[in-house]
Amino acid sequence: MNPPVPLLLLPALAALAGLAIGAGTRRVVARHSGAEGAEGERHGPPPVAGAVEAVTAVVLAVLALRALWPDVPAGTAAWPGARAAETTSLGRAGELLAFGWLAVVAVALSFVDAAVHRLPDRLTLAAYLGTAAPLAVSALADGRFGDLLGAGLGGLALAGFYLVLFLVNPAGMGLGDVKFAASLGAALGWLGWDTLVAGAFLGLLAGGLYGAALMVLRRAGRKSEIPFGPFMAVGALAAVLTAL
DSSP states (O other): OOOOHHHHTHHHHHHHHHHHHHHHHHHHHHHHTTTTSOSSOOOSOOOOTTHHHHHHHHHHHHHHHHHTOSOOOTTOOOOTTOOGGGOOHHHHHHHHHHHHHHHHHHHHHHHHHHHHSOOOHHHHHHHHHHHHHHHHHHHHHHTOHHHHHHHHHHHHHHHHHHHHHHHHOTTTOOHHHHHHHHHHHHHHHHHOHHHHHHHHHHHHHHHHHHHHHHHHTTSOOTTOOOOOHHHHHHHHHHHHHHOO
């Protein structure tokens, strides 16, 4: 059955919340991207006015819509891979909080990376802790210890994969990407290994296509640095939205 009308309001409410949260996120971006005197060479223009708020609102609205789709029992919201009938309110809340928090911090990291080609430790740590803790609560509430193990191993696997890329080509990948991968891997691993692989592949594909386009346009060379954080985030989001 289709979600009841009140639940369909959730994406709209999430978008409104995203606009409000995005205002704070914009200040975080400014603080870490040099707009407020922070150290670091700027590689791109500052975000267009309202861009951070708009992106945050869209991402949260899309995640809220995905949480309701395709069919859930009346009065409940289920995440991909979770069986709504077997989840508690606390478990669902923890799960949605984890993904919502990661989405907000990922937006901030993406804008900062685009501006200064750097993923600050403070934000990558916040992303990981704010994702792992609610997922642990959700696992305890619903007995989803297998999913929690998948999240832990997923974070290690994706971070390890990006660490290898960093060691092979330090100019093309930074340690910030490795740390960010731990958070994304935990979230994707919670949903399943197929989602983890899809997210990693889509992120690399998006980043590779962007780099290739810059080379074709002669705006970058083989050894040019590109901000990879935004593509990691886009790949992870796409994998979550297509998770079954």
